[in-house]
Amino acid sequence: MHVVDLATTTRRELNQQLHALAADTNDTHWRIDNPEGQHALVAGLDAPVTVEIMGHAGYYCAGMNKLATVIIGGNAGVGVAENMMSGTVHVKGDASQSAGATAHGGLLIIDGDASARCGISMKGVDIVVKGSIGPMSAFMAQSGTIVVLGDAGEALGDSIYEARLFVRGEVKSLGSDCIEKEMRPEHKQGLRKLLQDAGVSEEVSVDEFRRYGSARQLYNFHVDNAAAY
Amino acid sequence: MDAENIPQTLPRMSATFDPHSLAEIRRAAATGIYDIRGGGTKRKLPHFDDLLFLGASVSRYPLEGYREKCATDVWLGTRFAKKPIHLKIPVTIAGMSFGALSGQAKEALGRGATIAGTSTTTGDGGMTPEERGQSETLVYQYLPSRYGMNPDDLRKADAIEVVVGQGAKPGGGGMLLGQKISDRVAAMRNLPMGIDQRSACRHPDWTGPDDLEIKIEELREITDWEKPIYVKVGATRPYYDVALAVKSGADVVVLDGMQGGTAATQDVFIEHVGIPILAAIRPAVQALQDLGMHRKVQLIVSGGIRNGADVAKALALGADAVAIGTAALVALGDNDPVHEAEYQAMGTTAGAYDDWHEGRDPAGITTQDPALASRLDPVVAGRRLANYLSVLTLEAQTIARACGKSHLHNLEPEDLVALSIEAAAMARVPLAGTDWIPGGQGL
Numbered sequence: 001m002h003v004v005d006l007a008t009t010t011r012r013e014l015n016q017q018l019h020a021l022a023a024d025t026n027d028t029h030w031r032i033d034n035p036e037g038q039h040a041l042v043a044g045l046d047a048p049v050t051v052e053i054m055g056h057a058g059y060y061c062a063g064m065n066k067l068a069t070v071i072i073g074g075n076a077g078v079g080v081a082e083n084m085m086s087g088t089v090h091v092k093g094d095a096s097q098s099a100g101a102t103a104h105g106g107l108l109i110i111d112g113d114a115s116a117r118c119g120i121s122m123k124g125v126d127i128v129v130k131g132s133i134g135p136m137s138a139f140m141a142q143s144g145t146i147v148v149l150g151d152a153g154e155a156l157g158d159s160i161y162e163a164r165l166f167v168r169g170e171v172k173s174l175g176s177d178c179i180e181k182e183m184r185p186e187h188k189q190g191l192r193k194l195l196q197d198a199g200v201s202e203e204v205s206v207d208e209f210r211r212y213g214s215a216r217q218l219y220n221f222h223v224d225n226a227a228a229y
Numbered sequence: 230m231d232a233e234n235i236p237q238t239l240p241r242m243s244a245t246f247d248p249h250s251l252a253e254i255r256r257a258a259a260t261g262i263y264d265i266r267g268g269g270t271k272r273k274l275p276h277f278d279d280l281l282f283l284g285a286s287v288s289r290y291p292l293e294g295y296r297e298k299c300a301t302d303v304w305l306g307t308r309f310a311k312k313p314i315h316l317k318i319p320v321t322i323a324g325m326s327f328g329a330l331s332g333q334a335k336e337a338l339g340r341g342a343t344i345a346g347t348s349t350t351t352g353d354g355g356m357t358p359e360e361r362g363q364s365e366t367l368v369y370q371y372l373p374s375r376y377g378m379n380p381d382d383l384r385k386a387d388a389i390e391v392v393v394g395q396g397a398k399p400g401g402g403g404m405l406l407g408q409k410i411s412d413r414v415a416a417m418r419n420l421p422m423g424i425d426q427r428s429a430c431r432h433p434d435w436t437g438p439d440d441l442e443i444k445i446e447e448l449r450e451i452t453d454w455e456k457p458i459y460v461k462v463g464a465t466r467p468y469y470d471v472a473l474a475v476k477s478g479a480d481v482v483v484l485d486g487m488q489g490g491t492a493a494t495q496d497v498f499i500e501h502v503g504i505p506i507l508a509a510i511r512p513a514v515q516a517l518q519d520l521g522m523h524r525k526v527q528l529i530v531s532g533g534i535r536n537g538a539d540v541a542k543a544l545a546l547g548a549d550a551v552a553i554g555t556a557a558l559v560a561l562g563d564n565d566p567v568h569e570a571e572y573q574a575m576g577t578t579a580g581a582y583d584d585w586h587e588g589r590d591p592a593g594i595t596t597q598d599p600a601l602a603s604r605l606d607p608v609v610a611g612r613r614l615a616n617y618l619s620v621l622t623l624e625a626q627t628i629a630r631a632c633g634k635s636h637l638h639n640l641e642p643e644d645l646v647a648l649s650i651e652a653a654a655m656a657r658v659p660l661a662g663t664d665w666i667p668g669g670q671g672l
Binding site for chain 1: 262374375378379380383406407418419420421423424425427429433434435440443444446447450451452453454
């Protein structure tokens with residue numbers, strides 16, 4: 001294991017070391033000590049490595065991640081795994097606003113709660129939140145899936161496109177053009193797989209979830225819908 | 230007097246309820262929806278035409294027009310980037326998306342800019358191989374929607390432009406109506422085909438200048454501090470916006486006046502939000518000067534640049550470079566009278582065609598229709614753009630030499646006077662023939 005202590009190494013040096021890794025590197029396991037909430041930690045990774053951050057991370061941790069598995073031992077700041085393309089990011093604590101924003105792929109697991117705008121403008125990522133998510137989550141969510149074991153805040157899925165939302169607890173309110181939808185077998189199958197990937201399939205049943213998605217009424221502007229905007 | 234000899238009152242049209250206003254009231258009453266169009270403001274505004282250069286005489290010494298060198302190059306991104314950009318001319322191509330423009334048009338922009346030694350800029354929807362392949366220097370826009378945004382393209386770019394706003398619609402997001410969402414455009418944006426695509430007006434993962442500073446740090450970390458980072462703002466409160474962009478860590482600030490074009494937005498937004506570029510440059514430069522960052526953080530201005538005189542005036546007011554969008558499209562062939570019959574069939578005329586969102590452009594530029602797009606030859610159109618960029622540069626050099634300047638950047642406000650009180654106040658140069666600069670040094 002490669003250990004980097006951020007008490008003695010700068011973030012810039014760390015990120016540059018990680019960016020320099022070849023796709024077939026043997027340095028596949030990294031541990032980052034003393035992160036102290038620094039921003040942009042391990043952003044822009046592009047190699048199949050595992051990075052464990054031993055504490056809290058600041059804004060944009062694992063931003064634009066490709067291929068790598070990043071485990072954050074504490075809480076994560078704004079925009080964790082923003083625009084992730086592939087790989088896995090696992091937050092052991094809570095996540096701040098805009099977790100997984102605009103992410104195209106990969107899996108984001110949050111063991112605690114996620115704040116407002118979780119999954120905003122998501123473009124294919126899968127997000128599993130074991131706690132609850134804040135208001136305006138999945139705003140303009142284009143594709144991908146959000147699974148919430150707890151509750152969802154106000155205006156869930158406002159102006160949503162084709163993303164799928166599964167919530168186990170209460171939804172405070174749905175945003176414009178977001179409606180509850182039927183849970184068909186294919187949805188349960190996909191949800192079961194995501195729960196397995198997040199390691200909670202033994203704890204909860206897919207039957208406890210309700211599905212939300214787009215009513216597709218705002219896809220083309222019509223004057224009669226003006227009040228919905 | 231006989232009743233038949235009494236002079237008749239002539240029909241008089243209202244200056245307030247003019248024919249355009251009346252037609253718009255009737256159109257709104259018939260449809261219940263506002264007008265959407267492309268382009269920038271069409272109203273008459275104080276502009277660069279309201280300024281004149283003084284030229285050299287007894288008190289100033291000119292340079293020989295065809296003999297003495299007047300340099301035109303510009304460095305962008307010298308503040309933090311390991312690899313700043315060096316352009317041969319201070320005229321760049323503004324951000325315009327594949328989606329709004331055809332693939333052929335994007336390729337033509339790349340070809341023309343590369344011949345002229347300048348940069349092009351992507352737009353909402355990501356980077357296309359046509360543009361990257363043909364643009365020697367390509368600026369990658371980082372927009373609120375993040376359509377097509379990926380780290381591979383980010384690393385392929387020569388600079389990154391964080392778009393906060395644009396002059397045609399400061400505070401507004403993007404719009405691409407269903408007619409232009411082809412298979413390819415839809416795939417690049419992860420959207421279903423044929424839907425109206427509305428881009429967000431705010432970035433999804435940062436709010437305000439403190440967050441922007443951290444976002445810029447992230448972009449620098451991902452690209453190993455190599456790429457210059459631009460911040461683009463629409464002209465509204467330029468002193469404060471430029472100061473905050475500098476505080477946030479920008480290498481370059483792009484300032485777009487309300488004459489700057491858009492692919493599609495409400496006409497009321499284009500015509501009534503934002504300020505003219507003439508009014509925005511001096512406060513922006515003052516902000517840089519107050520922070521000790523003039524020429525260290527470069528300023529690119531845009532919005533209504535048409536000729537070399539406009540370029541020279543923008544630089545004299547303190548900009549490091551200008552960007553062109555509408556003029557570049559016209560150079561490619563947009564609104565060319567050769568298509569007049571087709572414009573007439575759509576109820577418009579060459580020079581006035583602005584329904585770019587409908588995708589029916591007979592010039593093959595603002596369309597995704599394969600048959601229309603194929604009308605534009607990217608090689609020929611690119612050559613036309615290169616010619617035009619060359620003329621802009623030659624014209625600006627002509628003026629600079631007449632003012633005794635050996636580099637376009639040596640032009641200064643002292644070389645200018647204004648023809649109107651409004652222009653004098655906005656550009657902070659004296660009214661011609663006087664030493665009067667109205668308005669003081671307000672922001």
